[in-house]
Amino acid sequence: MPLSNHTTRPQRMSRRATTLLAAVLLACIALGHEGRRVAQLALLAAPMLVWLAWPVHSAGVHRTRTAAVWLWAVAFALDGIVRGYLQHTYQAAPEGALVLGSAANSNARESAEYFSTQWRTMALWAALALGFSVLAGWCAMHGARRPADSPQAGQSRWVLAMACVLLLACTLGYASKPWRRLHPVLFWPNWVQSLQTLRGQWSDQQHTRDRALQRAQAAAPTLTQTGPATVVLVITDSINRDNLALYGYGRPTTPQLLAQQAQLGNQMLVLRNAWSVDASTLPAMRNMLNFGQPESDDPLHLLALARAAGYKVWWISNHDDMAIEQKHGRLADVVDMVNRTPGRASASLDSELLDCVQEALQDPAERKLVVVHLMGAHPHYSLRFPDGANPFQGSKDGVETDLIQAGRSAWVRKFRREYDAAVLYHDSIVAELLQMTRDTGAPQTYRAWMYLSDHGQEVGHVNDYAGHSPSTPAGYRIPAIIWRNQPPTPPSADLATRPFRADWAAWTLADLLNIQWTGQTLSRDVLAPGYQWQAPVLPVEVGSFAD
Ligand SMILES: [Zn+2]
Numbered sequence: 001m002p003l004s005n006h007t008t009r010p011q012r013m014s015r016r017a018t019t020l021l022a023a024v025l026l027a028c029i030a031l032g033h034e035g036r037r038v039a040q041l042a043l044l045a046a047p048m049l050v051w052l053a054w055p056v057h058s059a060g061v062h063r064t065r066t067a068a069v070w071l072w073a074v075a076f077a078l079d080g081i082v083r084g085y086l087q088h089t090y091q092a093a094p095e096g097a098l099v100l101g102s103a104a105n106s107n108a109r110e111s112a113e114y115f116s117t118q119w120r121t122m123a124l125w126a127a128l129a130l131g132f133s134v135l136a137g138w139c140a141m142h143g144a145r146r147p148a149d150s151p152q153a154g155q156s157r158w159v160l161a162m163a164c165v166l167l168l169a170c171t172l173g174y175a176s177k178p179w180r181r182l183h184p185v186l187f188w189p190n191w192v193q194s195l196q197t198l199r200g201q202w203s204d205q206q207h208t209r210d211r212a213l214q215r216a217q218a219a220a221p222t223l224t225q226t227g228p229a230t231v232v233l234v235i236t237d238s239i240n241r242d243n244l245a246l247y248g249y250g251r252p253t254t255p256q257l258l259a260q261q262a263q264l265g266n267q268m269l270v271l272r273n274a275w276s277v278d279a280s281t282l283p284a285m286r287n288m289l290n291f292g293q294p295e296s297d298d299p300l301h302l303l304a305l306a307r308a309a310g311y312k313v314w315w316i317s318n319h320d321d322m323a324i325e326q327k328h329g330r331l332a333d334v335v336d337m338v339n340r341t342p343g344r345a346s347a348s349l350d351s352e353l354l355d356c357v358q359e360a361l362q363d364p365a366e367r368k369l370v371v372v373h374l375m376g377a378h379p380h381y382s383l384r385f386p387d388g389a390n391p392f393q394g395s396k397d398g399v400e401t402d403l404i405q406a407g408r409s410a411w412v413r414k415f416r417r418e419y420d421a422a423v424l425y426h427d428s429i430v431a432e433l434l435q436m437t438r439d440t441g442a443p444q445t446y447r448a449w450m451y452l453s454d455h456g457q458e459v460g461h462v463n464d465y466a467g468h469s470p471s472t473p474a475g476y477r478i479p480a481i482i483w484r485n486q487p488p489t490p491p492s493a494d495l496a497t498r499p500f501r502a503d504w505a506a507w508t509l510a511d512l513l514n515i516q517w518t519g520q521t522l523s524r525d526v527l528a529p530g531y532q533w534q535a536p537v538l539p540v541e542v543g544s545f546a547d
Pocket of ligand 1: 237238282378454455
């Protein structure tokens with residue numbers, strides 16, 4: 001459509017610049033939004049493009065317009081690119097619980113660790129953003145100009161009519177509040193506000209904890225076994241069972257647990273088919289400790305229930321995590337946040353917890369529940385084992401060969417070696433915790449121990465990617481191990497192959513604690529004779545849960 005009958009070179013140039021900016025901006029918007037949203041965002045972005053196409057005379061106005069159009073376009077593009085990154089990496093929107101929860105719950109050290117793990121992926125997206133900014137700058141500088149001597153070199157009626165219709169549609173967009181709120185300049189400050197609100201909600205959960213304790217009292221739990229009891233629950237982070245030699249992995253990552261198994265035989269119940277139903281820490285912990293029941297149902301909390309039944313409860317954690325401490329940890333009688341000091345990443349190895357656990361085990365209380373929350377193999381993997389303790393460095397073993405054959409990049413293979421070194425170090429901690437539980441108290445006193453991971457981890461298992469993974473089964477494949485010195489009869493053989501889901505773990509823990517109450521769902525206790533498996537609904541297709 002001609003802007004005028006005789007176009008000059010600068011006019012053609014400015015038209016090209018406007019068209020190019022519109023096209024590239026639309027592509028950025030489409031990266032981060034879907035369907036109708038793309039059109040809505042495009043209309044919100046349109047006014048500045050109309051201005052860019054509108055011939056201006058004054059050099060001052062031109063300069064102002066260049067700056068305004070550039071800032072405007074970059075805001076929309078960054079919005080699309082950040083959303084595109086989150087969608088691509090986590091299949092999640094910025095305002096969703098996963099991203100909002102993780103962002104609100106990260107301290108400076110965790111953020112730094114996150115960047116050091118994800119910088120390659122992020123660098124690609126950042127390059128995209130940079131490329132766009134440069135291009136947008138060039139386009140903004142080449143907006144339509146009107147020479148001083150041709151006051152009438154204006155617009156055809158068609159163009160004027162089009163511009164009017166477009167601006168009218170934009171006005172409608174800006175008039176609608178839910179639509180307007182999508183504008184990056186409004187959306188992101190609101191998003192930061194939501195983070196602060198969430199942090200505020202977490203900062204004092206005393207009221208919620210009091211209610212959880214009342215709720216547990218009302219359930220009137222009783223004990224089915226008299227005498228002293230010690231139960232240790234080890235919750236770890238980001239361990240994928242496929243990387244444990246105990247589960248058949250090709251690298252010798254679990255010599256200590258295998259040694260325990262050799263001693264204990266069937267008494268050490270290794271649940272071969274264990275699954276988490278969440279791929280990130282916060283929802284996984286909530287589900288695990290709240291009996292897998294939704295918040296709206298006012299669910300029981302395992303720690304509150306144990307206290308109501310007469311247990312003294314410890315929460316010993318290597319996580320510096322406000323939400324988990326407030327929602328779960330502070331329900332315990334004794335809270336040890338060992339990794340409280342931010343910035344001591346190198347000293348935050350899980351061995352730091354062992355002394356605290358030993359102290360708890362020596363406490364004279366008759367009934368004890370000791371919950372240990374490990375860092376496990378949470379990214380960044382290389383920080384999860386002592387310096388130099390990576391025997392898989394430079395090894396050309398079967399695992400490496402398989403990864404090369406599957407087309408995994410060099411950096412994902414390097415992450416896999418670091419991840420396996422973290423699992424190897426983790427093995428020594430987990431086996432030590434089991435040994436400590438076995439050694440505590442008089443030989444005949446009741447002791448039980450359960451170990452599981454909050455979720456799995458993708459380290460080149462399915463994708464050429466390393467990290468939390470809601471979209472691949474690797475994000476949900478966890479180890480789960482149970483030991484108890486009573487009942488002395490070895491567990492039946494089929495127990496180990498029963499599929500197990502971590503959101504039901506509290507039902508099994510209640511069994512290990514010998515707690516009984518009305519409303520107990522024994523069909524969800526993997527140790528119970530009447531266990532009834534129900535496959536969870538995961539955001540990813542799982543071929544078989546018996547695998
Ligand atoms: Zn986690």
